[in-house]
Amino acid sequence: MILARKLQSAVRLYRRGGLSTVAELVWDQSRGYLEANAILPCSVKRQAALMTRVFNERAEYSFLAFDQADARLCRPLLLLPYLRRQFFDVCECPMAPGELPAAEIAIHADSLFRRWEFQRLDALLPEWRRQLAGTKFAPFLEQLGRRVALRLGRLAEAAAGLAPSGGDVGECRLRAEILDAQGRMAEATQAFTQAVHRQADDPLVRLNFAFHLLKRGRLLEGLENWGLADRLRGSYPLQKRRRQWAGENLEGRSLLVIFEHGFGDMIQFSRFLLPLRKTHPGARIVGRVPGPLVGLLARSFPDVSFVAAEGEEPPYDFYVPSLQLALVLEADSLEPTTGYLTLQGPASAVGERHGATARNRVGICWRGHPREYELTRSIPIESFSQVLSRGDTDFVVLLNKLTPEEDAFLEGFGNVLRPAIRDFADLASLVADCDLVISVDTAVAHVAGAGGKAALLLSRPDSCWRWGYAGSRSQWYSTVEVLRHPGDLDWDVVLAEARRRVQERLCPVPAAALDA
Numbered sequence: 001m002i003l004a005r006k007l008q009s010a011v012r013l014y015r016r017g018g019l020s021t022v023a024e025l026v027w028d029q030s031r032g033y034l035e036a037n038a039i040l041p042c043s044v045k046r047q048a049a050l051m052t053r054v055f056n057e058r059a060e061y062s063f064l065a066f067d068q069a070d071a072r073l074c075r076p077l078l079l080l081p082y083l084r085r086q087f088f089d090v091c092e093c094p095m096a097p098g099e100l101p102a103a104e105i106a107i108h109a110d111s112l113f114r115r116w117e118f119q120r121l122d123a124l125l126p127e128w129r130r131q132l133a134g135t136k137f138a139p140f141l142e143q144l145g146r147r148v149a150l151r152l153g154r155l156a157e158a159a160a161g162l163a164p165s166g167g168d169v170g171e172c173r174l175r176a177e178i179l180d181a182q183g184r185m186a187e188a189t190q191a192f193t194q195a196v197h198r199q200a201d202d203p204l205v206r207l208n209f210a211f212h213l214l215k216r217g218r219l220l221e222g223l224e225n226w227g228l229a230d231r232l233r234g235s236y237p238l239q240k241r242r243r244q245w246a247g248e249n250l251e252g253r254s255l256l257v258i259f260e261h262g263f264g265d266m267i268q269f270s271r272f273l274l275p276l277r278k279t280h281p282g283a284r285i286v287g288r289v290p291g292p293l294v295g296l297l298a299r300s301f302p303d304v305s306f307v308a309a310e311g312e313e314p315p316y317d318f319y320v321p322s323l324q325l326a327l328v329l330e331a332d333s334l335e336p337t338t339g340y341l342t343l344q345g346p347a348s349a350v351g352e353r354h355g356a357t358a359r360n361r362v363g364i365c366w367r368g369h370p371r372e373y374e375l376t377r378s379i380p381i382e383s384f385s386q387v388l389s390r391g392d393t394d395f396v397v398l399l400n401k402l403t404p405e406e407d408a409f410l411e412g413f414g415n416v417l418r419p420a421i422r423d424f425a426d427l428a429s430l431v432a433d434c435d436l437v438i439s440v441d442t443a444v445a446h447v448a449g450a451g452g453k454a455a456l457l458l459s460r461p462d463s464c465w466r467w468g469y470a471g472s473r474s475q476w477y478s479t480v481e482v483l484r485h486p487g488d489l490d491w492d493v494v495l496a497e498a499r500r501r502v503q504e505r506l507c508p509v510p511a512a513a514l515d516a
Helices: 002-036 044-056 068-073 076-083 102-114 118-132 138-151 155-159 169-181 185-198 203-215 219-233 263-279 291-300 322-329 381-388 404-410 424-432 443-450 491-505 511-515
Strands: 254-258 284-289 305-308 318-321 360-365 393-397 436-440 455-458 480-483
Touching: 044 068, 044 076, 044 102, 068 102, 076 102, 102 118, 102 138, 118 138, 138 155, 138 169, 155 169, 169 185, 169 203, 185 203, 203 219, 219 322, 254 263, 254 322, 263 284, 263 291, 263 322, 263 443, 284 291, 291 305, 291 424, 318 322, 360 381, 360 443, 381 404, 381 491, 424 443, 436 443, 436 491, 443 455, 443 480, 455 491, 480 491
Parallel strands: 254 284, 254 318, 284 305, 360 393, 360 436, 436 455, 455 480
Antiparallel strands: none
16 A cells, blocks of 8 residues: 555656656655665774764864774664664663763764753763863864853853864854854854855855844845755755746746745745735746645735645746745845734634723743754743733733643633634734734744734844844834843843833723723
């Protein structure tokens, strides 16, 4: 049965894209299968070469070469999953008592970082630094420690003793990211430029440079580098032989806009559908988005057809990634900065307001889905709860799923509403019914900003590129106010400022209205 379904899929793909597309997919999947099931080579020399390749494939650190002595000291139980890039399995290997070989420590440390287990790695680094002092692995651990400090929001620690210039591409890139996180933009630009000059074909170097340029407001330059990073990574394997739109006349033709990356990115860049439609009124435009976004975007852009990314790809003449729309259109303006999403659905998902209609309602979101920056962008519910103390206000949870611990904790607040949310159309209806939204850096903030709702964005300490590096306003959304950390991670300061802003923005509800 499985073979039959695979064959049917191959036939459909052949009809849509021809034999070359089928061959490309088979090659891509075969390579992934062989990589995931690789047999440990018998030659110690080949093992050392593979360790070097896997370790340095992301250009995160200064180049480090493993030799045959390193390979001989590594246990196959540890080495095999690492060479297969199964980093979760590496950390499950039993640890030998006493001091570990230097190569094993490097493998464990690299695997923990790739698993985003920054807190666990932070606890292990002091002892590992002691064991590796004076070895060729010591500089790697020093750079890794700085990256861990960044991921934990300790910007001053990451920058302490940072060399002003020089070094290889790994050091340049690390220095650039730290300077960018601290808002030292001119110095960061210089460091990123050095890194790109030395390793122009590395997709991660290009991508981080793109984020930096976007953070500085250099939209088209940033998107150009982002697009180059995607091409270097091979992000569109099935479209390599299709025609990517480069500004050709679309009269009577169809354009497939592939929405990509996170939900927030998709909402953020959907604004460019408006100048696209204005410039090419005779085109048939199809947006390919994840299923949860179809309903919201379809009602916001009625002259664009939307299909779910989980379904079959529709026929088209050209395709374009959503993040490249502005570049192709040469749309250096971010207008409109608000109001291009239709928030209000057929009916409110919360229902009538408690008591009188004058009672305040604030939407809240304190975390996003797990990812690399989760420890610095999400707030523990116990800390976030200090914004829930306003008695004349109902707080609406804008998360589609709570953990059992969060659910139990919020039971103690009589003014917190927890409506069911099926998709982004439901979320937008809830946002429309709020007087204000308070959110961390997640798609909720984008829905509020794109829909014209007043919002307080609780930024992470290193600030994502879309929220800029200084000031309280985002260039992308005119109704979103950005609340920043004083330097290192300090949610108490940010939440205290959020409470003050809520007090300023929401009018006191008369006692008679509360008693009604």
